Amino acid sequence: MYDVIILGSGPAGYTAALYTSRAFLKTLVLTGKEAGGQLTTTSDVENYPGFPKGIQGPELMEEMKKQVERFGTEIRLETVVSLQSSVVSLGEKNFIIKTESNKYQGKSVIIASGASAKYLGLPSEQRLMGKGVSACATCDGFFFKGKEVVVIGGGDTAMEEGTFLTRFATKVTIIHRREDFRASPIMLDRAKKNPKILFLTNKIVTEVLGETSVTGVKLKDVKTNNEEEFATQGFFLAIGHKPNTDFLKGIIDLDPKGYIYVKGIKTPHDAHTQTNVPGVFAAGDCVDFKYRQAVVAAGMGCMAAMDAQRWLEEQKL
Amino acid sequence: MHITVTDQDFDSQVIRSDKPVLVDFWAVWCSPCRIQNPILEDLDKDLGENGVIAKLNVDENPNTAMKFGVMSIPTLMLFKGGEVIKQWIGVQSKETLKSEFDKLV
Numbered sequence: 001m002y003d004v005i006i007l008g009s010g011p012a013g014y015t016a017a018l019y020t021s022r023a024f025l026k027t028l029v030l031t032g033k034e035a036g037g038q039l040t041t042t043s044d045v046e047n048y049p050g051f052p053k054g055i056q057g058p059e060l061m062e063e064m065k066k067q068v069e070r071f072g073t074e075i076r077l078e079t080v081v082s083l084q085s086s087v088v089s090l091g092e093k094n095f096i097i098k099t100e101s102n103k104y105q106g107k108s109v110i111i112a113s114g115a116s117a118k119y120l121g122l123p124s125e126q127r128l129m130g131k132g133v134s135a136c137a138t139c140d141g142f143f144f145k146g147k148e149v150v151v152i153g154g155g156d157t158a159m160e161e162g163t164f165l166t167r168f169a170t171k172v173t174i175i176h177r178r179e180d181f182r183a184s185p186i187m188l189d190r191a192k193k194n195p196k197i198l199f200l201t202n203k204i205v206t207e208v209l210g211e212t213s214v215t216g217v218k219l220k221d222v223k224t225n226n227e228e229e230f231a232t233q234g235f236f237l238a239i240g241h242k243p244n245t246d247f248l249k250g251i252i253d254l255d256p257k258g259y260i261y262v263k264g265i266k267t268p269h270d271a272h273t274q275t276n277v278p279g280v281f282a283a284g285d286c287v288d289f290k291y292r293q294a295v296v297a298a299g300m301g302c303m304a305a306m307d308a309q310r311w312l313e314e315q316k317l
Numbered sequence: 318m319h320i321t322v323t324d325q326d327f328d329s330q331v332i333r334s335d336k337p338v339l340v341d342f343w344a345v346w347c348s349p350c351r352i353q354n355p356i357l358e359d360l361d362k363d364l365g366e367n368g369v370i371a372k373l374n375v376d377e378n379p380n381t382a383m384k385f386g387v388m389s390i391p392t393l394m395l396f397k398g399g400e401v402i403k404q405w406i407g408v409q410s411k412e413t414l415k416s417e418f419d420k421l422v
Contacts (some may be wrong), residue, residue: 114374
């Protein structure tokens with residue numbers, strides 16, 4: 001039996017674990033499929049305080065992991081498939097968490113399952129996954145040395161991935177469904193000044209082409225409805241993220257997009273990170289649809305840990 | 318058994334092996350590969366003499382990676398009798414991999 005079981009191992013999960021294990025609560029972290037979270041797929045992190053020269057995303061997560069291990073947190077590379085609460089004996093409740101291979105019991109739970117890159121949802125895209133279709137330029141860019149690639153999206157991620165890919169690819173085309181870009185001026189400017197980057201606007205992708213690997217995309221112009229084929233060997237997605245909360249449906253209250261509802265602070269006694277189920281708290285990108293920053297996730301992880309600690313004390317668990 | 322394979326000895330170590338071989342296409346800069354690594358070590362202990370886990374660094378051995386169309390890592394390919402029986406892209410759990418080995422043993 002654990003005092004706290006934390007689902008997720010990004011900045012929110014590890015910060016929560018740091019606080020609970022430092023408070024002598026028996027803590028288990030179930031990392032999920034992407035151990036270390038989204039930062040492990042980025043390169044330079046320049047906006048996490050305390051690192052004046054910046055730090056590599058994977059390295060930052062390694063450091064966070066070491067810090068929680070120092071206080072005795074147990075870390076397992078497992079992915080949760082279900083969460084349920086059960087009444088064990090009279091009035092005593094705990095949570096049962098099932099992974100693909102094991103079952104764990106905890107007195108409280110902190111959900112920090114984060115978000116994952118979104119795909120367009122085309123069957124052809126699914127079929128060519130890892131065969132030219134990718135949602136992680138830093139992971140897969142290497143395989144596109146001397147090739148031509150496209151990046152789908154119009155935000156900061158699209159600009160960052162596009163710029164990064166010019167290290168390998170001879171030509172990077174950023175395809176966006178609108179005329180205007182959501183990307184911040186500095187990122188857009190950096191991409192626009194790069195001679196290897198071209199832009200196609202007002203185009204949506206209707207199909208990814210290729211038998212055994214990507215050979216092109218089918219594009220539709222949103223203004224004229226004209227369809228055309230565009231040759232490319234790599235297809236990189238940068239169209240945003242989706243919270244990893246599918247396994248919580250029916251148990252934890254979610255908003256229409258899948259983000260977890262938390263209580264918020266209205267009086268000094270409220271637990272901000274409390275979900276609809278007492279004893280279950282949530283933090284990070286699975287809750288936060290607005291800021292989505294590592295440092296915000298870390299801050300919420302700390303709040304969830306303190307909320308859980310207080311709740312356990314109140315319940316005398 | 319945990320071995321390292323290269324472009325040069327891929328044929329003798331993997332293609333002509335009499336045991337099922339799981340090839341792990343990886344690179345130093347691939348952070349998900351670092352996550353996959355301890356899972357493979359754990360799987361290796363479970364397999365004992367019934368299978369081989371072969372690590373192939375795609376940076377140092379681009380020919381084999383290209384030959385098998387690897388465009389994302391980690392890619393894991395299970396070989397038996399010189400044929401690719403199954404392949405996975407992205408980090409896989411020990412259970413997923415073990416169940417495929419069990420079918421072959």
